[in-house]
Amino acid sequence: MDFKQSSTTFLKVIIFLIGIAVLAVCIYLLPEAARRDAIERPGDYSLYPLLVCAYGICITFSAALYQIFKLLTYIEKNNVFSELSLQSLNVIKKCAFTVIFFILAAIVYLRVHAQFTGDDAAGPISLGLMGVLATSVIIAFVAVLQKPIKNILDSQPKNN
Template identity: 80%
Template sequence: MKVKRGSTTFLKGIICLIGIAVLTVCIVLLPEAARRDAIERPGDYSLYPLLVCAYGICMAFSVALYHVFKLLAYIEKNNAFSALSFQSLQVIKKCAFTVIFFILLAIVYLRVHAQFTGDDAAGPIALGLMGVLATSIIAAMVDALQKPLKNVPDIKSKDE
């Protein structure tokens, strides 16, 4: 399977840009949101559980991006059907489930917080459920990509 180097290089560039965006969110935007919330409502720590979920999502997403980058490198080197690519796909799938876990944790927190404060959390909860759906689709796609790799002989011997 001969892959054009330009297409994988383009995808690697896109992954790097997404990684920079995630890093910006973690370093600039989330601390700024916490700072503004602390100034507006001193003594109210209701934002912190959501920050923990946001940082958990960012870390899992960053690990998944790194493994997608590694997977593209394997594809460039014509090692798409190797044990290393299978392991990268497994890590990406675990990261997808971790992101789903943190989104569901945030949804539960928003629902409980809305019960006590009387706020309407329908919008953020709907967005969270859309995130769960999108991440589930990615996890299903990764699982579908893993199925042909399970039949490769060198992966079978390491998997059993």
């Protein structure tokens, strides 16, 4: 096993473990939070918009993880500079924009909810903004990766 294959295999294992963690959040933690909230405050549905955003982030993040897994497979097969890898990077970028949308929707909801309840939402809002910043870095990184692949694909002659 050469260095490149062992590195991509290690990254695939890490991606798989992150996927298991996201699945655990979706199956166990988020429903448990909804159950506890329903017991503590019956008739109060203020947590549900945040749950929708959390599930949206988890589903979108899982789709991005799958695309990263596919991209690592292309790297293993020496197929990095292909249309398939460019498509995977494009889907990863779209997923990142969708995650930002869900985070911003949650921030807006928290701000409006805090206005009516008098709660202090500064902590969760600042964490959300840090998430937006981190996701923006990922978008920039993917854009940097896409550029040389596009250049190489554009310079190759088309076979009709």
